Amino acid sequence: MTDLIEPDVTGPDGAGPDREARGRRVELTSAACFVVATLASIALAVVYWQGGQPQAEGVLLAVSLGGIGTGIVLWAKHFMPSDEVAEDRHPLQSSEAEIAEFSADFEAGQSTLGRRRILVATAGGACAALGVALVFPVRSLGPRPGRGLKETPYRNAPIRVVLESGNPVRPADLEVDGFITVWPRGHTDAADASTLLIRYRPDQGFEPVEGREDWTVDDIVAYSKLCTHVGCPVGLYQAQLGLLLCPCHQSTFDVMEGARPIFGPAARPLPQLPLALDDEGFIIATGDFSAPVGPGFWDRGR
Amino acid sequence: MSGVPAPEAQRRRRRGPEHLLTHRLARWVDSRLGTAKLARTALNKVFPDHWSFMLGELGLYCFIVLVLTGVYLTFFFDPSLNQVIYRGSYGPLRGVEMTEAYRSALELSFDVRAGLVMRQIHHWAALLFLASLGVHLARVFFTGAFRRPRELNWIIGCTLLILAMLNGLFGYSLLDDQLSGTGLRIVYSITLSIPLVGTWLASLLFGGEFPGPDIISRLYVIHILLVPAVIVGLLTAHLAILVRQKHTHFPGPGRRDDNVVGERMWPTYAAKALGLFFLTSALLAFLGGVFQINPIWIYGPFDPAEVSAASQPDWYMGWLDGALRIMPGWEIRAFGFEIPNPFFPGVLLAGLTFGLLYAWPFLEARVTRDYAEHHLLDRPRQRPVRTALGMATVSFYTVLFLGGAADVLAATFGLSVNAILWTFRFLCLLAPPLVGWVTYRLCKELSARDGVPTASNVTVGQIPGRLRHREERKEAEPESQALRS
Numbered sequence: 001m002t003d004l005i006e007p008d009v010t011g012p013d014g015a016g017p018d019r020e021a022r023g024r025r026v027e028l029t030s031a032a033c034f035v036v037a038t039l040a041s042i043a044l045a046v047v048y049w050q051g052g053q054p055q056a057e058g059v060l061l062a063v064s065l066g067g068i069g070t071g072i073v074l075w076a077k078h079f080m081p082s083d084e085v086a087e088d089r090h091p092l093q094s095s096e097a098e099i100a101e102f103s104a105d106f107e108a109g110q111s112t113l114g115r116r117r118i119l120v121a122t123a124g125g126a127c128a129a130l131g132v133a134l135v136f137p138v139r140s141l142g143p144r145p146g147r148g149l150k151e152t153p154y155r156n157a158p159i160r161v162v163l164e165s166g167n168p169v170r171p172a173d174l175e176v177d178g179f180i181t182v183w184p185r186g187h188t189d190a191a192d193a194s195t196l197l198i199r200y201r202p203d204q205g206f207e208p209v210e211g212r213e214d215w216t217v218d219d220i221v222a223y224s225k226l227c228t229h230v231g232c233p234v235g236l237y238q239a240q241l242g243l244l245l246c247p248c249h250q251s252t253f254d255v256m257e258g259a260r261p262i263f264g265p266a267a268r269p270l271p272q273l274p275l276a277l278d279d280e281g282f283i284i285a286t287g288d289f290s291a292p293v294g295p296g297f298w299d300r301g302r
Numbered sequence: 303m304s305g306v307p308a309p310e311a312q313r314r315r316r317r318g319p320e321h322l323l324t325h326r327l328a329r330w331v332d333s334r335l336g337t338a339k340l341a342r343t344a345l346n347k348v349f350p351d352h353w354s355f356m357l358g359e360l361g362l363y364c365f366i367v368l369v370l371t372g373v374y375l376t377f378f379f380d381p382s383l384n385q386v387i388y389r390g391s392y393g394p395l396r397g398v399e400m401t402e403a404y405r406s407a408l409e410l411s412f413d414v415r416a417g418l419v420m421r422q423i424h425h426w427a428a429l430l431f432l433a434s435l436g437v438h439l440a441r442v443f444f445t446g447a448f449r450r451p452r453e454l455n456w457i458i459g460c461t462l463l464i465l466a467m468l469n470g471l472f473g474y475s476l477l478d479d480q481l482s483g484t485g486l487r488i489v490y491s492i493t494l495s496i497p498l499v500g501t502w503l504a505s506l507l508f509g510g511e512f513p514g515p516d517i518i519s520r521l522y523v524i525h526i527l528l529v530p531a532v533i534v535g536l537l538t539a540h541l542a543i544l545v546r547q548k549h550t551h552f553p554g555p556g557r558r559d560d561n562v563v564g565e566r567m568w569p570t571y572a573a574k575a576l577g578l579f580f581l582t583s584a585l586l587a588f589l590g591g592v593f594q595i596n597p598i599w600i601y602g603p604f605d606p607a608e609v610s611a612a613s614q615p616d617w618y619m620g621w622l623d624g625a626l627r628i629m630p631g632w633e634i635r636a637f638g639f640e641i642p643n644p645f646f647p648g649v650l651l652a653g654l655t656f657g658l659l660y661a662w663p664f665l666e667a668r669v670t671r672d673y674a675e676h677h678l679l680d681r682p683r684q685r686p687v688r689t690a691l692g693m694a695t696v697s698f699y700t701v702l703f704l705g706g707a708a709d710v711l712a713a714t715f716g717l718s719v720n721a722i723l724w725t726f727r728f729l730c731l732l733a734p735p736l737v738g739w740v741t742y743r744l745c746k747e748l749s750a751r752d753g754v755p756t757a758s759n760v761t762v763g764q765i766p767g768r769l770r771h772r773e774e775r776k777e778a779e780p781e782s783q784a785l786r787s
Contacts (some may be wrong), residue, residue, distance in 0.1 A: 052415035054422070058591005061419070062584045069580030076573035082372065086556060086563045087348040089548055089677060092451055141507045142516075145501035149494075164607075181607055191513050196605035225607060230491035230626065230644050231512070232484060233609045247609050247629045248484065250709060250719050263720055267631040267643045282470060295491035296642025297501050 016062040023078065030074040037067025050130070130266050152298070153187035154273065157287045160185045161195060161222070161275075168282040171218035174199040177239035181225060184285060194225040194233060195273055196281070200253055204242055209258035212290070215274040217283060222273035223259045226294035227251055227268040244270070268296065349571050350551035350564035353670035354445075356578060357438035363582040364431035365533065371424040372526065379413050380406040381476055381522035383515060390601050400603035403478040403518050407598055423590030425462070428470045430586065432618040435463050443692050446680040447550045450673060453663040455543045458536050460659050464534070467618050469529040472521045474596060474616060481596075483604030484613050488626070497641050513606055552677050559677045612710050614670060617703075624705030625651050628726050655699075683752070686745035694738035702731040 047056045094102075113120060134135070160168045161182040169182060179198040187193050199220050200206050208215065215221070223244070225233045232248035237255075238266070244253040251264030259270035271289035278284045283292035292300050319325050332338050349355075382402035388395050390405070390761070392412050410417040439459065442448055448456040475482045490512040493504040508514025548562045556624055557563045565571045589595075601610065615623050623648035634641040658665075666688065682689040703724040712719040770779070 009750075015540075048416060054418040055591050057416055057419040058423070058587050062588035062591065064584075065580045065587055068583030069577045069584055071577075072580065073577035076570050076577060080570040080573060082565065082570055084563055085348055085566060087346075087548070088562045089562060090558050092547060092675075113309075138506065142507070142514075143506045144504035144509075149501060183403065191606035192511065200554075230488045232613075233607050234485060235609050242750075248488070248613055250723060251631070252720075261631050263631075264462055264723070265626060265629045265631050265643050267633040295494055295644065296640055297494045298497050298499075298639055298641075299501070300640055300642075301635065301638035 004209060020131055026074055026078045027108065028199070029212045030071045031076075033067045033071035034076065035067075037064045037071065040064040040067060118242050126261060149297060152288055152293060153184045153190050154193060154285050154288040156184070157274075158276070158284045160278065160282055160284050161197070164188050169197065170281055171199075171277070171283065176201055176219070179237045179239075181233075182222075183282075195285075196222070196225045196234065196237075196270075197221075198221050198237065198244075200242060202256065204256060206242075207258075209272065210292075212258070212274070214276075215272060215300075217275045219275055220275060220283070221253070221255065222275050222285070223270040224273070224289050224293040226239065226270075227266055228261070228268040228270060229264070229295065231294040234270065345566070345568035347545070347567040348548070348562050348564045349550050349567060350562060351571075352552060354441045356360060356551065357434050357441055359578060360582055361431055361434035361438055362537070363579045364427045364434060364586070365428040365537070367583055367586050368424060368578070369530065370432060371420045371427065374420045374527055375410065375417075375424060378406060378410045378417060379403070379476070379522075381408075381519045383478070383518055395599060395602070398603065401478045401518075402460075403476065404598070404603045407477040407479070411599065419587075419591050421588050421590075422593075422595050425474070426589040426593070427586045427597045428473060429595075429617060430582075430589075432466055432470060432616075435459075436618070437468055439463060440692070441594055444680075444689060445552075445683040446676065446685060446688070446777060448663045449676040450663075451675055452543075455540055455547075456663050457660055458543070460656065462533060462536050462540065462655060465529050465533055466728055469533070471619055472529070472614055473527040475698070476518055476522055476525060477596075477598050478518060478604050479598035480601040480604050480608060481598075482611050483513070485501065485615055486517060487606070487646075488623075490514070492644050495642040495645040496649055497639075497645070500573065500645075513604075548677070548779035550677050552679050552681070557678065559675070562621070562677070570646045596614065606635075612713070614707060614710070620706040621699045621702040622648065622652060622706075624726070627708055627719075627723060628702065628705045630727070649724075683745040683748040686742045686749075689745050690742035691737040693741040694734035697733040697737035698730055701726055701733050705730070755767055 029072065040060045043058060044060040044064060047053055047060060049203050066112060068276055081193050101124055124265075162185045163180065163182060166185075166188060168182055168185070169180070174180060175196060176199050182195050182197055183193050199218075202219055206216075206219070223234075225235075227234050227246040227248065229246065229249055229251050232246050233253075233280065234244045234246045234253065236245040236247055237243070238245065242255045244259065245251075246266070248263065249265050252264035253259040253264050253266070253270050254262050260270060261267060268291070271291040274290055276284055276286045276288045330336075341786070380402050384402045385399055386402050387399050387403050388400055388408065390396070390407055390409050390413055392408055395408065407421075410421060412418070429498070442456065442459070471485065471489070475486050490504055490508055493507060494500045497504060502716055507517070508517030510521070549564070551557050551563055554563070614620065626644060629643060629647045631643060632646075633643045680688075682692075705723065708722045708726065711717070712722050
């Protein structure tokens with residue numbers, strides 16, 4: 001085999017003893033790569049055995065793999081034949097004769113099938129019916145999408161709003177320009193019921209939406225926290241401007257005007273929650289949100 | 303080879319190849335399957351050599367690394383939504399309530415030896431996998447390698463790209479950290495936005511309303527079994543078709559449409575490929591060891607009421623996230639029905655993107671009336687219209703991609719997010735025609751300077767640079783050929 005693997009270096013110093021010396025150098029470099037890789041593998045095993053360390057493991061693994069890779073590439077580039085050869089392409093297409101032979105054989109078989117019309121029809125029908133029947137279990141994957149998308153646990157109003165800890169909230173718990181996230185009592189894990197309570201400044205120019213004049217208490221307004229774009233929590237409040245910003249896709253809602261979208265991809269206002277105070281002075285919701293919360297869907301308006 | 307007489311000394315040391323174990327094993331297999339002829343054909347298979355032909359190979363090696371590291375991860379990860387209290391070794395989260403999925407991912411990162419490095423290599427390999435598929439796609443497009451007879455492999459390749467993107471998304475959605483939960487929330491809402499069937503699809507996929515009790519365990523099976531199995535199948539077909547049709551080559555002396563000029567598979571090409579596999583793995587091991595990726599312990603467990611600023615998907619989903627951001631706040635409402643906003647960027651744009659990608663070879667053949675077989679590649683400058691359209695498309699998706707980082711750009715450069723998004727809204731309309739026009743002019747200019755006629759068959763020898771290089775090589779060839787015989 002060695003006879004064949006004459007180095008085929010087409011560099012400027014292509015011949016003679018220079019070339020031999022160069023070949024020797026490359027061979028040594030390549031061998032050194034393999035030795036380094038071996039050492040790195042041993043070190044890798046030791047590091048793991050001693051308790052492991054992610055950076056060291058990554059680097060040692062890289063040295064080990066890289067050593068083997070570099071060694072092989074040097075070997076291939078300098079000591080393996082790099083002659084260019086040409087191979088003919090043959091037509092990919094079958095010859096007309098082959099196609100004709102195939103057609104003849106296929107049609108011979110097909111004609112015997114075709115004679116049993118009833119069998120072909122009933123067998124086809126049976127397979128189709130089986131196919132349809134096998135689609136049905138897909139239905140087990142999830143419940144029928146019902147009222148769930150249009151309702152939240154606030155439908156059991158009047159209901160107190162509570163913090164994540166379960167504690168009810170008084171208006172005095174909220175500073176002016178402050179905002180907190182609340183849920184209906186007993187549903188702090190409901191993904192569709194997170195609500196923002198925002199206390200605006202009395203002189204900030206809050207304009208209630210028509211018909212919602214009594215939905216706020218003590219300058220506190222409540223909106224669904226789910227963005228009407230794709231349902232991210234609208235978590236940033238710019239108190240000075242009275243703007244709610246969704247960090248996901250930068251939809252911006254004007255808190256002073258019924259949380260209508262003023263920028264970004266959201267096309268609908270955040271649904272508002274009607275608020276009131278109960279006998280003990282805690283904030284309650286007097287009904288469900290003004291619209292289905294979160295992202296839109298086909299029959300949302302139905 | 304057997305004709306070469308070995309020196310006496312050597313003959314005494316080795317008893318000849320027929321006694322080697324591998325030799326005997328090969329004979330054993332051959333006597334049962336008759337593989338020698340086929341194997342010889344494989345050894346002598348000719349592969350053209352060009353750096354850009356390694357891009358798909360790179361993707362293949364990333365996939366192998368993904369499978370190897372992924373199998374390791376499955377031994378420790380538990381895709382369960384059961385609530386547990388964390389008691390592992392990461393202090394800041396001790397005592398926090400979380401799902402078993404997130405807990406086992408933390409355990410894998412902090413308490414399983416070599417777990418973190420494996421997880422990070424897996425993630426880096428996914429990022430590089432998608433990158434190499436993207437660049438491979440661009441290479442195939444700009445050199446016209448998709449033309450007849452390779453339309454089938456183009457279609458398989460596009461499918462592989464979609465599957466790889468989806469599986470990447472599903473993969474980082476499994477860990478149930480804050481970022482992955484936000485991603486799933488967006489996936490749910492985009493599914494929900496599909497007219498007529500959206501609510502059903504979302505319910506069937508998630509097992510109910512978001513967050514859905516089943517989504518993580520379902521994505522797990524899809525991520526580790528279904529999609530990889532389909533990828534393996536399609537990859538096999540992709541390579542089998544490549545072997546059957548033989549690789550394309552660039553024009554050059556002696557290179558014609560009815561031959562393929564390159565290196566034999568054995569031993570040089572095989573060795574280089576093996577070397578590239580090791581080097582790719584080395585790069586991924588280095589990245590996985592040294593560069594932190596997806597630090598889920600910083601994001602915390604998923605809470606649907608929380609989100610962190612600068613939530614970005616992995617890079618290959620960036621164009622979709624950017625499209626969601628750049629889209630103006632429009633939706634269609636009539637008779638109580640609506641087509642919600644995310645449908646347009648999230649479903650329609652993605653559908654159009656991949657629809658056009660699939661259809662491209664057929665569209666181009668139709669427009670150019672070129673239905674002939676092509677085995678010689680184009681240089682991009684020879685096809686100004688195709689290259690211009692391709693670059694225009696690339697610029698469009700680049701703008702979308704940058705749009706996905708609008709908030710990060712705003713924070714980094716102290717600009718207003720709104721101003722940046724408005725800029726991107728205009729840019730995604732203006733950049734494609736501009737980039738397309740500049741590319742077209744450049745192609746014309748370059749090919750005029752080459753003296754190569756555009757959009758016509760190029761005769762060999764008209765590619766400067768390559769030509770000289772090849773002629774120098776020619777002189778060495780007869781010698782090595784002689785040695786071989």
